[in-house]
Amino acid sequence: MQAAVKPEIAVSAHDRVYRGLRTRIMHGQIGPGEALTLRGLGREFGVSMTPAREAVNRLVAEGALQMSSSGRVSTPEPSNERIEELAELRALLEVELASRALPRAHIALIDRLQTINGAIADVVSNRDAVGYIRTNLEFHRTLYLRAQAPAMLAMAETVWLQLGPTMRALYGRLRRTEAPQYHRLIIAALKAGDEPGLRLAVRTDVTQGLRMLAG
Amino acid sequence: MQAAVKPEIAVSAHDRVYRGLRTRIMHGQIGPGEALTLRGLGREFGVSMTPAREAVNRLVAEGALQMSSSGRVSTPEPSNERIEELAELRALLEVELASRALPRAHIALIDRLQTINGAIADVVSNRDAVGYIRTNLEFHRTLYLRAQAPAMLAMAETVWLQLGPTMRALYGRLRRTEAPQYHRLIIAALKAGDEPGLRLAVRTDVTQGLRMLAG
DNA sequence: TGGCACCATCTGTGATCACGAATCCGCAGC
DNA sequence: GCTGCGGATTCGTGATCACAGATGGTGCCA
Structure with a gap:
């Protein structure tokens, strides 16, 4: 942790x-x-x-x-209730982390996020589940590191860890054809300095996939 | 955890x-x-x-x-920044937990919370730091158990754990003469079914003492 | 043919030990 | 009196081993 x-x-x-x-x-x-x-x-x-x-x-x-x-x-096989709770936890923590990163997000960070997002498109087209999960987490981690909140980030990573095996199963079930659209919303909100938009984009990005699996 | x-x-x-x-x-x-x-x-x-x-x-x-x-x-001696971050984490998690417990909080729970609050008054008058911390955490845990969110509660307890040694130092510095007033606000908000009031009361109860120590 | 008991095997647990490194205490030198 | 140094002590690490319990497969019996 x-x-x-x-x-x-x-x-x-x-x-x-x-x-x-x-x-x-x-x-x-x-x-x-x-x-x-x-x-x-x-x-x-x-x-x-x-x-x-x-x-x-x-x-x-x-x-x-x-x-x-x-x-x-x-490895655990979490119940649907637990998956949903962990997704809520992701939303709670990561919305806060993104919000704290926003005032410190200068252009170099946004460029880096866009590069990572490009890499996500690559692994998606290769149907590489592990690569997708890794790159996706790298996108989030890169953003949250700017929040300067190590304890909060550590907690978020603990949640990722608990969802790891489930995410793999999720990827197989999802018919994913392109890079996640919500990442682009996140980047747009960062550029615009739009905090409510950023919070919504992060929450949606984090919960949409898992909610589909649990529900 | x-x-x-x-x-x-x-x-x-x-x-x-x-x-x-x-x-x-x-x-x-x-x-x-x-x-x-x-x-x-x-x-x-x-x-x-x-x-x-x-x-x-x-x-x-x-x-x-x-x-x-x-x-x-x-045992760690957290920096002031870390203490403040952990306090924010407590607020984030515990406000959510309290909010989820609210619709399930019937009269028996409120009675129990009032009993615990009475016990807090006792240990406070005895200047018993360990007893105060234990009873205070029992108050919060009793409420949050109603949220039916085990992963979230586990995370909150992890934060308590990290703040344990600091809380002791805090108690010695604080001149505490009575049971925490914000606990009464929490109970009142629970009785009234007032969610915004509950969120504010929990956040204040959780952050006020630690903010005093860190600031 | 299906179910059950038995045994060989595998698994985690915890005690013990050897090893290298860090720490602490006292002593000598300045 | 204070600082720097060296050796005895204490420390964490990881390997090994004995043990008890669970597991899984095989053969027997109904």
Whole structure:
């Protein structure tokens, strides 16, 4: 939850496993309900069970993984109510983050956002689900970094993490043919300095896809 | 982050340590900047280093503890900017939670809140800082449980956790002579079904003390 | 053919240990 | 008296191991 914001120089074994697993989950490279084992992760990352367990426990604490009563670990399959709640949480946090970023959004940032948006169009045309999720999150993160609100951003990333496996399933169900239109609305609102428009565009961009999945 | 919402029957060693440390931090029984050691915690809870380290790592991930580059663990001393950001986060989340609890708040809940508010008056007159923090959080949690939004409540509790050591320092600085007046405003707004009033009362209750400390 | 019990295997848990690094305390030198 | 230095101590990290419980597959019985 914290490591995402401050990169840290620490490169301990459990950190490698944690980071690797975290991005894998957040980018939707692991489907919902998939099982993981400590020994398997240890082998995969070339470490023993101890750091693997630490990484897994941390991700369980963040809600990115769930643990059965017997200690078995798997990616969660959230209920529709939970998905909808997480989407509301995204809206709540990200609207605030965008709103705080607005007064600091100069032209260089907007250019960068437009570049990322172009990259999204590329991965979409390739039907690359993981690439789409990664680039989409990069768009949002780039904007929110300007808000200078690390704790808030960390919370938003925790929500992304919990939605990772679901987003992948969502992408498969959505017939997506172009870059998200709401990103263009976000950029337009940033250019115009239009705060109400920005809040609405972010909220819509964040909730529309997930609401379709949950409903 | 999750364990707070679903009590779980699991009573593993690292869970005992985690829960014990967590409530101790959240209730302000540990001052800011205080150091902890794995071996010390292990001795204290009667377990070895392994479960102690798991509990500590989890709390570090939640921002309740900080870890130096050499792995030393201590409670964080947040900067004023961070305190203010966490207060804003509390406002954002708790206003939403209260607003969602409002339509479900029947008379039994309001009675319970009034009882808790009475208990706050007691601990305040005893100058019992830990008791004050605990009872105050119980007031908020009781209300928010009605929102039926577990993920949102878990996030709010994570923020409380991060503010735990600071709240203790705050209490010592504040010359508090009576139960918080804004709690009475919250109860009044609940009785009247007045949503804007409720939102304002919660926001004020949550931010006033911390803003005083940070500012 | 379908269901059930049993056993081999796999899984997480926690204690212990060796290792390297950081910290702390006291002592000597200025 | 104060600062800088060196060694003893303490610290976190990660590997290994024994153990208990769950899991899953196989063969037997109805």
